[in-house]
Amino acid sequence: MRAAAFDYHAPQTIDEALKILARHGVESRILAGGQSLVPAMTARHARPAHIIDINRIGQAERPTISGGRLRIPPLMRHIDFAGGAVDGPLGLLMADLSHHVSTLPVRLRGTFCGAIAQAEPASEWCLASVVLGAEMVARSAGRGGRAIEAADFFETIQTTALADDEMLVEVQIPLLPAYARHGFYEVTPRAGSFALAMALVVYDEDEDEMSDVRLGIGAVEAVPRRIPEAEALLNHRPPSKRLFREVSEAVADLVQPMDDEFADPVWRRALTRTAVARALERSLRRPLDSAERP
Amino acid sequence: MKHVGRALPRLDDSVHLEGRGRFVADIDIPRQLHMRVVRSNVACAKLINVDMSEAYHVPGVVAILTAEEVSHLRPLGVRLAPAPALDRFLQPVLASTMVRYVGEPVAAVFAESAAAAEDAAELVGLELAPLEAQTVPRAVEANPADPLRGNAAASVTKSFGDLNAAFHEADRIVEVHVTWARDAAMPMETRGIVADWDDARGVLSVWGPGRAAHWNRDALAAMLDLPRSAVVWRTPHVGGGFGAKGELASEDILACYGARLLERPVKWVEDRREHMIAAGQARDIRATARAAIDSSARLLALDVDVVIDQGAYVRAEGTMVADLVAAMLPGPYRMDALRAEAHLRLTNKTPAGTFRGAGRAEAAYIRERLMDEIAHRTGIDPMEVRRRNLIEPGAMPFERGTEALGCRVTLDSGRYQSLVDQTTRRFSLDVIRRRAQHRRAQGELVGVGAAFVVDASAPAGYEHVKLTVDRRGTVEVITGAVEEGQGLVTLLAQIVADIVGVDYASVRVTTGETVRIPFAAGSQLARSSVMVGTAAQHAAETLREKILSAAAAMLSIPAEKLTIQAGRIKQADRHFGTILDLGDLAAAMEPGRTMRTGPRGAGLEAEGFVTTSMMTAPYGLVVAVTEIDKDTGFIRVPEVYVGYDVGNAINPGLVEAQIVGGVVQGMASALSTTLGVTESGDPLRVNFADFALPTAREAPTVHVMLVEDSPSPANVLGVKGAADGGLTGMAPAVAAAIDDAIGIPGFVHHLPLTPSDIIQQLRARKPITFEAAAE
């Protein structure tokens, strides 16, 4: 359980990190919170020859808000969202989800951007970024920066659109309007484990109806995705038990559940239905309640 | 101040809470080498060649051992329940021509650093010709891939009475088929050892978490061809054992042999992945049980067949589990006849060892599932069926008619019906059942299930305890048994403190050091408090007499007029005034020119020995409540109620802690933790992400009632072992509670039951078949 030998780099700036990354490409890995990378290295599943520890990079911990977007820098940790990183519904949503990311020790170290780069199917942040229409800002020493839409970013399990010489320098999430609501539910076999199915729904409360509905599922397929059919069913309709049941059945029918040792497709489909139904129910709670701990 | 009978805090709590414990991994010796074991990554294969050329190029590598270099070392012997017929199934120190499970040691690398050892181990090339792995224990025919050995390692039969007559007379015959998957104890600290060979003095010093330090010392001495006095075993802090740790294994032999061969200290610390593929595993049983009952649901006879998947080899535990399952099957119930057969069958999986509740948990699961089935078939309430069959107090001590580990199974004492009544009253179990019924009527899936268990603790054996007092008046208790977190140190201090007349916090307890005490049987099967406690009691009584008579001689006051309080010798009829400090008396008794009193040359010390012929049989009722989430199938166990009798509880707090821990471990075993393999024999779970140990969120609230109704007549303290209480009854109680929740008696016959099984069942609403569940 000791990592294979590697060279260790501790750049002070993003540019410096990018240079090292450009020099070593596939041979190198960025080290952020280390909560996915270090276990993979000690099990010798990952054996990068160069480790680029970005934890000494300055000004990479606090989020900023500009242009109607929350901008998440590379060293913002899971725990930093717990107290509401931004005012309003988006802050509540992120706080809610942060309580579901693993256990406290992992939350204290693991980063938001690291989770996005890691692209686990069951990552709460990956689902949130897809549902909320986030943009991932990637940068390389040679080609400069580019923005990638969340929907195009996740390719398959643990695989993203990032090139070998690119670093994720920021994730931008559009703020939510003041009357937005969200509902999130995940099914986990035990506290701190990766979820077996999860659903996130966000919509605007428009008189009695739901509008601008976005609904996505995670941990069910290789990458999180929105379910347009479900969104169409919900849009411009008042919430009701019947509608929620109809939507959760529809989503369960639409997905192609993964088959792994944690859940067979039949069970996972059942869990998907439950996650969607419960996420929808939770969206009706007072916003403060939805930020309560699991 | 009286100590015994009080829930005093453990003496070593602060050490562990503050992280000051010194475990094997914390021990470093100058010049030490680190050992890394190269393991087979194939479940069954011919071993053609081991290529070490690349590995030797790793800087820091000192030596690599393969089977060739250790061929003169005999395979590890059997410590518990040995039998000569087992010899050909014993595990070699290193595999030579065949590998038989993923994780089997093939070579050992010794290097200057742990990292170098691991790097080199990775480069050792194993040339293997894979054969078809056998992952299901089949009948007697041999594994075609490994025909020389056969599959049937051993069978154990326990019987009494006329079985045929009983089944002939029976009003009804009730049968269950049950299975329980592989699991293992998962102590927080993995295995490890540090060995140091002093060539000048000819002494091998070993630090290891031995539960049987003295047996290990003797086995090492025999194996390395050394006199017993040349091996010194020390037991550092132990981070839990639960049966998975403490028996000598290949790795221990390799470290010791390596230390001697290379004349450098050797350190080996197992990592978690290794622990999950190489340390002894447990359960993995399949049983058919039949009961013959009369018209009022009284048991006439039990006929049980258990197949235990032993994995690839028989280890130090021998046939212990098979022996205990068969012997303990009848449990607390009366019957005229028994036939219980347990078969150890070999497969290409990690060898089985022991896990807390060994044999007894399996027996309880089989028997109590059968009792529930009887209740279902006869339409009688499950608790009533049990009550009708429980042995009455008047029949105690009750000869069970079986033997376990060479010792007659005697139920030493017990008021079983009364325990059921008291537990029912104390926890209002009727209300709990009604509440569950009510919630079911509202559409929830909530159930209650119960199991009555009898454990076997401290079968025949001996123990030896030494006491010494130094010039400061500090009393030292020396035992060969070990503190594994169960609280042995504290309870020995409590026993000795009361008798000698000192504060328990001032008693030092030395455990598991072979140089300090010549013989000991060690800690297993809930025996430490019973056996070591009794020996300590005898030693303390002798010490007290010695103190008083020496003081009497010194002070010219009759011994009857003296007493000891808080380490001071006083006149018994006076409230105030110390006449002599215990330390001063000890000083006066030390040999040498200043010696003023006491027997010549001995100092102030005493010894206590105990040999017992009767085991103790603690017993209890375990009641679990389960809630099932209809949509996800998740099973929660919110509450568990335990009524348990351990005879006299020396420290009720420690007993309760044992029960609570056992309940959580038992629940995990019933619902989540399992170590399966794929068809080709590859382990499915090798880390804590996959092996789902419950967290505090999943742990039930455990309500414990200790009953001290039936002190054991088997020892002067009247105690019975408490180590397995809580665990043994959990599997059947949870199984019954799930049956109750979903309203299908006998639904649970395979553990762990997964949420996916529940969902399938709720969908289909028909019981899944035995064959399907066993896969």
Ligand SMILES: Cc1cc2nc3c(=O)[nH]c(=O)nc-3n(C[C@H](O)[C@H](O)[C@H](O)COP(=O)(O)OP(=O)(O)OC[C@H]3O[C@@H](n4cnc5c(N)ncnc54)[C@H](O)[C@@H]3O)c2cc1C
């Ligand atoms: C026991 C346990 C339970 C967990 N449970 C969950 C859970 O329930 N939900 C969940 O979402 N996660 C879970 N995780 C994973 C955790 O959230 C990780 O923290 C996260 O996935 C990775 O973030 P990190 O900062 O630790 O990244 P690291 O481990 O340092 O890196 C992960 C990967 O991302 C790359 N990387 C990191 N930062 C960047 C960057 N800025 N640009 C480009 N590449 C980068 C690294 O090179 C590496 O390949 C769990 C982890 C553990 C150990």
